[in-house]
Every structure is written in structure tokens, then in C-alpha cells.
Amino acid sequence: MDVVQSTAAGLDSNGNGVSPAAAGLDTPDMVQLMTADGDLRDDARFSDYAPDPDTYQGLYRDMFLIRRFDQESTALQRQGQLALWVPLTGQEAAQIGSGRAMQPQDYAFPTYREHGVALTRGVDLPDILKLFRGITNGGWDPRKHNFQLYTLVLAAQTLHAVGYAMGIQRDRTADPAVPAAASVAYFGDGASSEGDVHEAMVFAASFNAPVVFFCQNNHWAISVPSDVQTRVPLAQRAAGYGFPGIRVDGNDVLAVSAVTAWALEHARQGKGPVLIEAFTYRMSAHTTADDPTKYRASADEESWLARDPLLRLETYLRANGTADSFFERLEAEAAEQAGRLRRAVLAMEAPDLSQRFGTAYAEPHPLVQEELRFWQDYEAGFAPEKDGGR
Amino acid sequence: MPVMTIAKAINEGLRASLEASPTTLLMGEDIGALGGVYRVTEGLKAEFGADRVVDTPLGESGIIGTAIGLALRGYRPVCEIQFDGFVFPGFNQITTQLAKMHARSDGMLRVPVVIRIPYGGGIGSVEHHSESPEALFAHTAGLRIITPSNPQDAYWMIQQAIECDDPVIVFEPKRRYWLKGEVDLTSPSGDPFTAHVLREGTDATVVAYGPLVPVALAAAAAAAEDGHSIEVIDLRSVSPMDFDTVTASVQKTGRLVVAHEAPTFGGIGGELAARVTERAFLSLQAPVMRVGGFHLPYPVARMEEHYLPDIDRILESVDRALAY
Ligand SMILES: Cc1ncc(C[n+]2csc(CCOP(=O)(O)OP(=O)(O)O)c2C)c(N)n1
Numbered sequence: 001m002d003v004v005q006s007t008a009a010g011l012d013s014n015g016n017g018v019s020p021a022a023a024g025l026d027t028p029d030m031v032q033l034m035t036a037d038g039d040l041r042d043d044a045r046f047s048d049y050a051p052d053p054d055t056y057q058g059l060y061r062d063m064f065l066i067r068r069f070d071q072e073s074t075a076l077q078r079q080g081q082l083a084l085w086v087p088l089t090g091q092e093a094a095q096i097g098s099g100r101a102m103q104p105q106d107y108a109f110p111t112y113r114e115h116g117v118a119l120t121r122g123v124d125l126p127d128i129l130k131l132f133r134g135i136t137n138g139g140w141d142p143r144k145h146n147f148q149l150y151t152l153v154l155a156a157q158t159l160h161a162v163g164y165a166m167g168i169q170r171d172r173t174a175d176p177a178v179p180a181a182a183s184v185a186y187f188g189d190g191a192s193s194e195g196d197v198h199e200a201m202v203f204a205a206s207f208n209a210p211v212v213f214f215c216q217n218n219h220w221a222i223s224v225p226s227d228v229q230t231r232v233p234l235a236q237r238a239a240g241y242g243f244p245g246i247r248v249d250g251n252d253v254l255a256v257s258a259v260t261a262w263a264l265e266h267a268r269q270g271k272g273p274v275l276i277e278a279f280t281y282r283m284s285a286h287t288t289a290d291d292p293t294k295y296r297a298s299a300d301e302e303s304w305l306a307r308d309p310l311l312r313l314e315t316y317l318r319a320n321g322t323a324d325s326f327f328e329r330l331e332a333e334a335a336e337q338a339g340r341l342r343r344a345v346l347a348m349e350a351p352d353l354s355q356r357f358g359t360a361y362a363e364p365h366p367l368v369q370e371e372l373r374f375w376q377d378y379e380a381g382f383a384p385e386k387d388g389g390r
Numbered sequence: 391m392p393v394m395t396i397a398k399a400i401n402e403g404l405r406a407s408l409e410a411s412p413t414t415l416l417m418g419e420d421i422g423a424l425g426g427v428y429r430v431t432e433g434l435k436a437e438f439g440a441d442r443v444v445d446t447p448l449g450e451s452g453i454i455g456t457a458i459g460l461a462l463r464g465y466r467p468v469c470e471i472q473f474d475g476f477v478f479p480g481f482n483q484i485t486t487q488l489a490k491m492h493a494r495s496d497g498m499l500r501v502p503v504v505i506r507i508p509y510g511g512g513i514g515s516v517e518h519h520s521e522s523p524e525a526l527f528a529h530t531a532g533l534r535i536i537t538p539s540n541p542q543d544a545y546w547m548i549q550q551a552i553e554c555d556d557p558v559i560v561f562e563p564k565r566r567y568w569l570k571g572e573v574d575l576t577s578p579s580g581d582p583f584t585a586h587v588l589r590e591g592t593d594a595t596v597v598a599y600g601p602l603v604p605v606a607l608a609a610a611a612a613a614a615e616d617g618h619s620i621e622v623i624d625l626r627s628v629s630p631m632d633f634d635t636v637t638a639s640v641q642k643t644g645r646l647v648v649a650h651e652a653p654t655f656g657g658i659g660g661e662l663a664a665r666v667t668e669r670a671f672l673s674l675q676a677p678v679m680r681v682g683g684f685h686l687p688y689p690v691a692r693m694e695e696h697y698l699p700d701i702d703r704i705l706e707s708v709d710r711a712l713a714y
């Protein structure tokens with residue numbers, strides 16, 4: 001792998017180092033099974049793990065529906081129905097590919113952008129919007145989906161994933177009938193700089209924990225490009241911890257699925273952690289509160305349009321016998337989904353503050369109980385009098 | 391009843407919990423072969439194995455963060471932080487993740503993680519080894535914070551912390567690790583989240599916890615020689631705080647002095663003063679007095695005896711309260 005050394009002359013006008021190998025360019029060893037033009041490619045190591053052609057339409061459907069969900073959620077935010085939205089457009093292949101490679105007993109620890117993974121874990125999509133509507137910090141039962149709640153403190157969840165994997169190890173030692181499983185720690189290129197990612201990788205390596213670190217390098221951490229976070233391809237960092245690191249074309253759902261399936265098998269077989277760097281691009285704003293025109297050129301965005309993860313699979317499907325009716329049905333399904341989403345969001349009522357007093361602690365807590373009584377008395381003071389007199 | 395040190399009592403409490411449930415496990419730096427820098431986990435790795443008494447890589451965020459993951463998988467990890475001043479690399483995981491998990495999951499997820507922190511000064515140590523950061527954690531909803539002051543409490547409170555479904559921080563008074571006392575191995579000391587009246591009195595109430603409890607008792611004994619009857623309360627639990635026991639005492643004595651090693655500003659004494667003032671204003675015959683550290687970084691070892699509240703500092707406050 002050719003690593004471009006930083007030199008004083010390599011600084012851009014902002015004083016930032018420019019390191020094409022780190023972020024801006026594909027590296028020769030990036031795993032790809034389908035080109036941006038929709039042509040299949042072989043990979044000596046990973047073709048065996050590629051999803052079955054029977055599943056291509058399903059993968060396309062997932063990506064299509066989650067993109068439409070993203071667009072609809074953005075619209076709901078614009079209309080004031082959501083406080084904020086975090087778009088995933090551009091990262092559908094990275095999320096659907098990795099999510100579909102997981103087995104039910106595996107457990108995912110997402111950031112705040114993994115709506116596509118949520119779909120693959122069976123989370124009801126409107127539930128994701130509860131957080132963004134401001135009615136809960138959760139939204140689904142993580143134990144039901146083996147999909148942890150979104151974590152907004154960057155990288156904190158990577159350690160939870162490692163600890164969970166350590167728990168899997170102990171469960172299996174105690175009872176070999178417990179199915180082999182792995183956890184998946186999602187994080188971004190920006191979060192890769194957080195100390196928790198380092199500690200997570202140290203702990204995972206030290207205990208040989210069955211965890212897959214799945215980094216979506218979408219090239220941006222809000223306004224900061226990924227070469228501020230790293231001067232080498234992120235996947236290379238794994239070598240320093242002593243486990244495999246693989247850069248995969250994050251816009252190629254087949255390659256992502258294959259590499260993730262391999263990594264999960266590796267982890268489940270007790271061979272230890274794997275780092276996957278899914279090389280992708282955040283095609284939209286960081287959030288609905290963000291303005292990318294302030295920090296990136298539209299040419300940068302346009303250069304990624306041709307690598308759109310949906311486009312290449314659509315090209316392939318159309319060239320290989322998928323009828324127009326398939327795509328028409330998806331349109332209808334997306335329209336139905338949008339209506340359902342909108343109705344669900346509008347029906348989401350703000351919970352009563354008094355409910356929150358019941359969840360701060362698992363066991364009774366005298367101060368919380370006392371403050372609840374105060375709150376209820378205080379609120380009751382505003383209630384209309386019983387006889388209706390006023 | 392056997393007599394043992396606080397360190398040994400915690401060791402026995404941990405052993406009892408490890409025996410009682412296969413889901414209990416210990417993790418921390420140097421807790422295995424060495425038995426921890428204070429030997430609190432001595433012998434436990436040999437008895438329960440490296441999977442249950444885990445020498446972790448050196449990283450406090452890593453210890454707490456992986457403990458959260460283990461708890462999500464059904465385990466009850468007990469994390470040792472080597473010294474009070476080294477909990478801060480784990481502060482983020484404790485306050486943003488551990489404390490909030492139950493609330494942010496609307497009560498669906500429980501993370502019964504215990505964090506043991508040897509705390510306080512008086513051991514002549516170097517920087518960062520003598521601090522009392524309990525107020526920094528008490529401010530965070532979702533955490534419970536207890537601190538035993540004697541072997542009987544130490545033995546039971548560590549087990550009760552492990553059984554609790556909420557995250558619990560156990561602040562262990564490190565300069566009292568070698569304090570000996572009887573331990574009743576058959577019956578616990580009651581609810582760990584309540585205060586205990588250790589000495590009854592009528593003229594003033596002194597509340598202390600952890601390492602200052604013996605100091606408060608000695609101050610009360612000295613005051614008795616001067617004819618003052620001092621009630622001494624061991625707070626035991628910093629969060630939740632047992633306002634009822636303290637308030638009842640103040641309604642009787644009319645005066646309250648709160649003593650802790652931590653700086654008084656923004657501290658536990660201020661919280662107790664405010665609560666008792668709200669509850670028993672008309673019983674108070676003097677302002678609530680606080681005895682504690684100054685608003686300074688913890689001083690160097692050769693000065694700490696002047697910094698730490700001692701019998702005289704407590705008596706000085708008691709005298710001011712009585713003279714009011
Ligand atoms: C500990 C922490 N610091 C800062 C932030 C604010 N913040 C939210 S997202 C973000 C950028 C994250 O970039 P990256 O990890 O690449 O993920 P992406 O948003 O691109 O998916 C920042 C700085 C945060 N959420 N947590």
C-alpha cells in the first residue's frame with residue numbers, strides 16, 4: 001500500500017496536510033465486487049463470501065427504501081415535525097451490506113446515522129424518528145433487535161461493543177450450546193480519532209473478542225475532511241493492534257456484504273477482531289442544521305454521484321433481466337412507506353415529564369420520588385377546579 | 391464474629407458475590423496476580439480464574455465502557471479504579487453512558503455496573519492519589535454513590551452494590567483500609583442507601599462519611615469532656631442522601647456540622663445544608679457549618695495534615711455552632 005508521507009510542502013491553504021492515500025483516493029487494495037458501472041469483479045479472498053445473486057433485488061430494495069425514508073425524514077424536519085435529521089444518503093451500501101451480513105444472534109452498536117442497519121435489524125422505521133422528534137432518547141427495544149440504541153457521544157459505543165463481545169465469550173465458555181456470535185461497532189472517520197476507539201481496539205485485541213469494527217469513512221466529520229483525522233488509510237490502523245484491517249468500497253453493497261460476512265465469521269470462530277473501513281461518501285449535509293457549501297466544493301459532491309451505491313446495482317439489475325415492474329413496485333412501496341411514516345410521526349405525542357421520574361433509576365430512589373411528588377402537586381395547582389368555577 | 395480490616399472485608403464481600411453468582415466479575419488494573427495495589431482483590435484470581443478476575447489493559451474509559459457492554463449481555467462487572475485521581479479518563483463513560491442508559495432506554499436496559507474507587511488523603515502520597523471527587527458524581531442522576539466507614543458496612547455494602555440494578559460507585563476510604571472491626575457474616579447492616587446514627591447526642595449533630603467518620607467520633611468524645619453532647623451520623627450513602635435521618639437529628643439538636651475531606655465549595659456538605667434548612671429551618675439554632683477541604687488542588691503530602699479536617703477543625707465548627 002503506498003502511503004504518501006506528509007511534508008511541509010504538502011500543506012493546503014488552510015494549513016492542513018494533504019494526504020491522498022488517507023482519504024481522497026481509492027487505494028489499489030480496496031475490495032470491490034461491483035464497479036461503479038455495474039460490472040461484476042472477482043476478488044480472490046472475498047468472492048466466496050459474496051451474497052447470492054438471488055438476494056440482489058432484496059439488497060436494492062433495502063437501499064432504495066432507506067434512501068426514500070431519508071428523504072421523507074428530511075422533509076418532515078423541514079416542515080417542523082422533527083427537531084433534527086441526520087441523513088444517510090450515499091451510505092446505503094455500507095449500511096445495508098454490513099447489516100444484511102449479520103446473523104440474528106449478532107449485536108450491532110450504531111452511531112446516530114445507521115438507519116440502514118436499523119432496517120436490516122427489523123427496527124420499525126418510524127421508531128427511529130422518535131429520537132429526532134424529541135419524545136425519547138431511545139425508540140426501540142435493543143434486546144428485541146440486537147441493535148443498541150443510537151449513541152451520540154462519538155465512539156462511546158465502540159467500547160460497549162467490545163464488552164458485549166467479551167460477554168459472548170464468557171457465555172460460550174459457560175455453555176458451549178450458546179450460538180457463536182459477534183458484535184459490530186459502527187463509527188465514523190471523525191470518531192476514529194476519539195480515544196475510546198483506541199481503547200476499544202486494545203481491549204478487543206487483548207481479549208481476542210469477537211467484534212467487528214465497522215468504520216464508515218464518509219470523508220467528512222461535519223466540516224472537517226478525513227485527512228485531518230488520519231494520514232494513512234484507516235484500515236491500516238488495525239495492523240498496529242494486531243488484527244486484520246480491510247478497506248472495502250463502501251458504495252458496493254456486494255463487497256461490503258462479503259467483507260462483513262468474512263469478518264463476522266472470523267470473529268465468531270474465535271479468531272479475534274477485524275477492522276473494516278467502508279470507503280464511502282456523505283452525499284448530503286451532516287444534519288439538517290448543517291450547510292456543506294461553507295466547507296466543501298460542489299465538484300467534490302458531484303465526483304461521487306457517479307459512484308452512487310444504488311445506481312450501480314440498478315444498472316446491473318436492469319442489464320440482467322430485472323423487469324421495469326420491479327422498480328415500479330418499489331416506487332409504490334416507497335410512497336406507501338412515506339404515508340405511513342408521516343402518519344406515525346404526526347401521531348407521536350410528547351410524553352408527560354412525570355414519566356421520566358420512573359426511568360432515571362431502575363430501583364426506587366427517594367429524591368426522585370420526592371421531586372415527582374413536588375412536580376405532581378405543582379402541576380395540580382394549574383388544573384381547573386372541580387366544580388368548574390373560575 | 392470475625393474481626394477484619396476494611397480491605398479484608400471488601401475482599402470477603404467480593405468473594406461472597408463471586409460465589410453467589412456466575413455473572414459477577416471483577417475487572418481493573420493489577421487486580422489479578424497482584425491483588426490490586428491495596429490487595430483488596432488478593433487471592434480472588436487464583437480462586438475464580440482470569441475470566442472472572444480480569445486484569446484489563448490500562449485504560450479507565452476502556453474498563454468502564456467494556457463493563458457497560460458486559461452488563462448489556464447480562465453480567466455484573468465490578469470495576470476497580472486504581473486511585474481516585476485516575477477515574478477521570480473514565481468520566482465520560484460513567485456520566486454520559488453508564489448513568490443514563492436506563493433513562494435513555496426508557497427503562498428497558500439495566501447496567502448494574504459497580505465502580506470501586508479508593509479515595510481520600512492522609513497517606514502521604516504523590517499528586518492525584520488523595521482526592522475526594524464524590525460530588526462530581528453525585529451531581530449526575532442515574533448513579534448511586536455509597537461509602538462504607540467500617541468493616542461491617544464494607545463487607546455488606548459491596549455485596550449490596552453488586553446486587554443493585556443501578557450503577558453504584560463505592561468510594562472506599564483508603565486510609566482506613568487497615569481499620570479493624572467485627573463483621574457479622576450472617577446479617578447485613580440494613581439498607582445501604584441510608585445513614586446511621588453512630589452516637590446519640592442532644593446539643594449538635596455532626597455528619598461525616600468515609601474516612602472522616604472516626605474523626606467525627608473522636609471529636610464527639612472530646613466535646614463530651616467539655617460537657618457537649620454531640621450526635622454523630624455516618625451518612626454512608628452520598629446519593630441518594632438520607633435527608634430524613636439527618637433532619638430528624640437536627641430537629642432534636644438544633645445544630646448541624648457536616649464534615650468531609652472534599653472541598654466544601656459545591657460539595658456534599660452544601661447540599662445537606664440546603665436540604666436540612668428547607669426541612670428544619672425553625673429547628674435550627676445556628677447556620678449549618680461545613681468542615682472540609684479548601685478551594686485548592688489537593689496539597690502536597692507534607693502539607694496534607696494541615697489541609698485535612700481533623701478533630702480540632704470539627705470542634706471549631708461545633709463550637710461556633712454552639713455559640714450562636
Ligand atoms: C464526543 C463528541 N464530540 C463531538 C460531537 C459533535 N459531533 C457530532 S457528529 C460529529 C462529526 C462526526 O464525524 P464522523 O465520526 O465522521 O461521523 P459522521 O457524522 O460522518 O457519520 C461531531 C464533531 C459528538 N457528538 N461527540
Ligand SMILES: [Mg+2]
Pocket residue numbers: 188189190216217218219220221222
Ligand atoms: Mg464521517
